Amino acid sequence: MIRTFLCILIIIGAVPSNYVHALPREPSHVLLIYDGLAIGTSREGNIEALQRMLASYRMQVTISTFDAYKKGMLAQYQKVIVVRNLDDATTTSVDYLHDFEAYKGDYLHIGFHVPAQVQSQLNLHTKITNDQFVQLSIGQWKQRSVRVSHIPYIVQANGRHYGGISSEKGDIHAPYGVRENRFAYVPYYERGNLSELAMAYVLKDWLKVTEQGRTYLLIKEIYPFSDLKLVESMADQLYRAGIPFIVSVRPVFSNTDYPAMKRYLETLKYVQSRNGSILVNAPVVTTTINQAGAKLEDQMELFIDVLANYGIAPLGMGAEMYWSYDQYYVNQGMRFFNSTILFPNESIRYKSQQDESQRFSSSAFSMPLSFLEQFEHADKVIARLPMDVALTYDFDETEDQMNEHMQTLMDRWIHFDDYKIDDHEVKTVTNTVLSRNGLLYINDRSVDMNDAYRHINSEYDYLHEQKKSLATLFNIQNKILIALIIATLLVFGLLFIIGYRLYKDKYIKQRKEL
Incomplete structure (x- = not known):
C-alpha cells in the first residue's frame, strides 16, 4: 500500500507544469444580471468587457436583465454576478428578490444598491464620492487622475481587500474590492481605465481559478x-x-x-x-x-x-x-x-x-x-x-x-x-x-516548420479566354485589309518614284536649254 502511494506521488511530481496548465477544468456556468447598459455614461461598455473577461476564465455565461428575470433562475447557478449601473433604479422583480433570499451560491455584486444580506455578511459600509479625481491601484499597476463622479466606495469591510482607491484631496483611502467566502463586492467598474483590469484580480479568486495567466x-x-x-x-x-x-x-x-x-x-x-x-x-x-x-x-x-x-x-x-x-x-x-x-x-x-x-x-x-x-x-x-x-x-x-x-x-x-x-x-x-x-x-x-519557399508564377490568366463567334471570318477580313493596305502603299511608292524621275528629267532638260 505504501509502495503504491509513493508511486502515485512520483507520477504526480513528474507531470510537467505546462501540462497541468492545460488540464481541462470542469465547465463553469455564471449567471450575469444587470439593470441597464448605462449608455451615455462613463459606465457604458462595462457589461461587454465583463462578458469577455469571464470568457477568458473559460466560463459559460447566461446574461439577463432584471426585467427579463424568470422565477427560479438563481437556483440553477452556483455563481451569480449582479451589475447595478444605475444609482436611481430599484429592483422591481419580485421573483428575483424572493429567489435571492434563498440563494446559497457564490455572489458578486458590482456597483450600487448592495443587498442587505451582502452588507451583513461582509460587514460592509459604503459612501458616495463627489465629482473628483482619484488614484486606482492593483497589483503592480497604478493610474492617477481618474475622474469619477457619484460612485460608491468602501469605508469598511471584512475579508480580503483588493487594490485601492484614493482621492487627490486625501479624504478617500479605500480598497478597490473585497471578498469573503462566497460573497464579493466591487463598487466601481468601467471600461477603458485601470478598473477594467482590476476586476480580473477579484474575479480570479471569486471564480476559484488557480491556473496562471498567459x-x-x-x-x-x-x-x-x-x-x-x-x-x-x-x-x-x-x-x-x-x-x-x-x-x-x-x-x-x-x-x-x-x-x-x-x-x-x-x-x-x-x-x-x-x-x-x-x-x-x-x-x-x-x-x-x-x-x-x-x-x-x-x-x-x-x-x-x-x-x-x-x-x-x-x-x-x-x-x-x-x-x-x-x-x-x-x-x-x-x-x-x-x-x-x-x-x-x-x-x-x-x-x-x-x-x-x-x-x-x-x-x-x-x-x-x-x-x-x-x-x-x-x-x-x-x-x-x-x-x-x-x-x-x-x-x-x-x-x-x-x-x-x-x-x-x-x-x-x-x-x-x-x-x-x-x-x-x-x-x-x-x-x-x-x-x-x-x-x-x-x-x-x-508539421514541417522549415518548409522552403515555392516559386509562384506571376504570369497567370485570371480571366480565361472564351470562345468567340465569327472569329475566323474576322481574322480573314483583317488579313485582306492588311494586304490591301500594303498593296496600296506599294503602288503609291511606285508612283512617287516614277513622278520623281520624270520631274528630274524635265529639270535637267530645261537647264540644258538655258
Whole structure:
C-alpha cells in the first residue's frame, strides 16, 4: 500500500507544469444580471468587457436583465454576478428578490444598491464620492487622475481587500474590492481605465481559478493584399528578438487557386516557421451575409482545409464578442475551433441572438498593447496578469511604422507566451489540426516548420479566354485589309518614284536649254 502511494506521488511530481496548465477544468456556468447598459455614461461598455473577461476564465455565461428575470433562475447557478449601473433604479422583480433570499451560491455584486444580506455578511459600509479625481491601484499597476463622479466606495469591510482607491484631496483611502467566502463586492467598474483590469484580480479568486495567466502578442488585420514582404520582415524581427506571436488572418472563400492566394499562403507558412501561430479571423459581417448562396459553414471549412492542405496549422478563431452569443455564428463559423480570442464589439450584426454564450477551452482577453501603456507599474518587468490576455495591434502599413512598433515591443519588459504550448484543436470533415506542447500536427502528421519557399508564377490568366463567334471570318477580313493596305502603299511608292524621275528629267532638260 505504501509502495503504491509513493508511486502515485512520483507520477504526480513528474507531470510537467505546462501540462497541468492545460488540464481541462470542469465547465463553469455564471449567471450575469444587470439593470441597464448605462449608455451615455462613463459606465457604458462595462457589461461587454465583463462578458469577455469571464470568457477568458473559460466560463459559460447566461446574461439577463432584471426585467427579463424568470422565477427560479438563481437556483440553477452556483455563481451569480449582479451589475447595478444605475444609482436611481430599484429592483422591481419580485421573483428575483424572493429567489435571492434563498440563494446559497457564490455572489458578486458590482456597483450600487448592495443587498442587505451582502452588507451583513461582509460587514460592509459604503459612501458616495463627489465629482473628483482619484488614484486606482492593483497589483503592480497604478493610474492617477481618474475622474469619477457619484460612485460608491468602501469605508469598511471584512475579508480580503483588493487594490485601492484614493482621492487627490486625501479624504478617500479605500480598497478597490473585497471578498469573503462566497460573497464579493466591487463598487466601481468601467471600461477603458485601470478598473477594467482590476476586476480580473477579484474575479480570479471569486471564480476559484488557480491556473496562471498567459500573455500573447497578436497582430491583427492581415489580408491577402497586405504588404506580404512587410509581413515577412515583421516575422523575422520578432523571431530574432525571441518573441512568439500570433497573426489573425482574414479568410478567403474563392479563387483559392490563384497565384496571389498561393503567395498569401506561402507568407503564412513562412510566418509559421518563424514561431508565429495562425488564427483565422471572422469574416466581415454585412447585411447581405448568407444571401449569395454559400453557407458560412462551408466557406469557413473551405478556408481551413486550404490552410491545412498547404501545411499551415490554424489554431483558433478571432471574432468580436457578440459572435459567441449568436446561435448562427456559433454553429456555422465557430464550431470548428475549441480556442478563440474575443475582440471588443465594433459593429454588432446578430442573426440569431441568444442569452447564453458558447464556452471555449481557451479564450484570451484581448486588449490593445497601448492600453497597458497608460498605467504606471512598480517593477521594470511587467508581471503576468490574472487571466489569459492577448495584447493586440493592427498590422502596419509602412516599414517605418512597423520598425517603431518592433522597437516598442523590444523596449517593454513583457514576457510573451507561445500560443502553441497550450492544447488547441481545429477540426473539419477532412482535416484535424492540433497543437501539443509547442508542436503542430495536421492529421496526426508533424508539421514541417522549415518548409522552403515555392516559386509562384506571376504570369497567370485570371480571366480565361472564351470562345468567340465569327472569329475566323474576322481574322480573314483583317488579313485582306492588311494586304490591301500594303498593296496600296506599294503602288503609291511606285508612283512617287516614277513622278520623281520624270520631274528630274524635265529639270535637267530645261537647264540644258538655258
